[in-house]
Amino acid sequence: MKTDLKLNVLSVGNTSTGSRSLPSQFAEPIRPDLVKRAVEAIQGNTRQQHGSKKEAGQRHSAKLSRRRRDYKTSYGHGISRVPRKILTKRGTHFSWVGAVAPGCVGGRRAHPPKPIKIWAKKINDTERRKAIRSALAATLVKTLVAQRGHHVPPQYPFLLENKFEAIAKTRDVIEALEKLGFNDELNRSSEKILHAGRARRRGRGTRRKKGPLFVVSNTCSLIHAVQNIPGVDVVPVHQLNVSLLAPGAHIGRLTLFTEGAIERLEKEKLFMQEYKNLHPPVPPAPQSPASHSKLQNPSNTQKQSQPTQQKTQQPSALQPQKKVSPTKAPSTKSKPASQMTLTQLTK
Known part of the structure; x- marks a missing residue:
């Protein structure tokens, strides 16, 4: 299913090579609340449990008495x-x-962090896919991308031709981005921001702003060429997640899709309700001809049915046997006259 939205396809030299319509994943309503829930689930699942030692601050014998005239009392x-x-x-x-x-x-600390706390969060697959579609739709809104702080060129949004996936050198990627008008964006993402306080002593003293995101069809040489460009990320389309499309749960990241990524997104119906598993279960192994003939002629393998005989239960030696009284023969003794009927008396 395609939408009415069409984007121009630009080449490495910033020339238009045509246009292409987008699949239905980009027609999803924008839901910042769902995006935030999905990002929090990813962050919670990647967080490590931590906490102080249980006996920390309590290793001293500090017992006093509060009673008067008592030894070692503070009264x-x-x-x-x-x-x-x-x-x-x-x-x-x-x-x-x-x-x-x-x-x-x-x-001791008043309320120290507990190592038994569960940071992981769960989210439904339907809700997670809907959040990804919502983040995809937000990448096409130029005002949202600009509000996030990106320096957007005037022709944004647009698609890239598949030749971008074949770029193998970092210098060529930077030249292509400069031709597309991302000079200010590259300068913005290359700056380091110093943190204040104890963060510098704990290995997180600097941070960088997020730059453009390349979405490619599959593993290619562009992934290795972009690794040394600060702030720029590359991901295959089937590995997209909300944390890449909306870092920090802020929607509207500057995203560049290749034609191959859009084709795969539409063909495989990624992140949709009817999304199919890429790794289906392995089918059972084919049967041999001998086993197939046995299934066709079950009389060769199964014994002919014999009439079942009812088994009489043998009495147990532990259980006492009941005495069966013999059947009484009908008595021929005549009844007294007082008990005989009138017809019997007249005979």
Whole structure:
């Protein structure tokens, strides 16, 4: 199924080579809420569980008594009821320092992160595919792409010819993007942004902004040629996800599709309800002629049916046998006259 929307196909030299209509995946209504749910599911599934040690901050013996006239008591000293550890003592005089409590030096945290927390999130396949289609539709809206911060050329959106997939050098990719009008976009994604605070000490002191995304039909040389360009990503069309189309759950990433990617998207009906599995189950192995003949002539393999004989249950030695009383013969003793009827008396 195709839509009424048509895009121009541009060559490596920024010349139009024709136009092509887009499949129905790009006609999906834009749903930022679904896109956000799908991105949060991806981020949650890739997050590692972490937490502090259970005994951290509680390794001191800081037990005190609160009763008067008791040994090692804090009653009457005019101090708070915080757990305290003993530094020095002399008789009944103690030198205490607060411990264990969250407000003390070296104490535990009030609500530390738990390693048993489950970060993974689930999302229905139907909802996930709908979110991908919604993110695909948002890549064609020029205003949304510009609001996200991209420097969009005037002819956007457009498609790329399949020759882009054959580019093998990074220098050639940069030259092609500059001819298409992405000079400002490449400069924007190449800048480093410094983080403030402790992030610099933890290996995440800098970040870059996301640049263009290339969507190709399959694994090609363009994937390796783009690896050294900061902010630019390449992905085969069947491996698309919401995190690439909408980084940080912000829809409208600048995306460039090749003709082969659009053809595969339409032919295989990717991310649709009637999407078919690319790896169907393996069919059973074909049977040999001998087994086939046995199936046709079951009399050769099966025994002829014999009449079944009813088995009489033998009495068990543990169970006592019941005595069967013999059948009584009909008595010939005559009844008394008082019990005989009138017809019997007249005979």
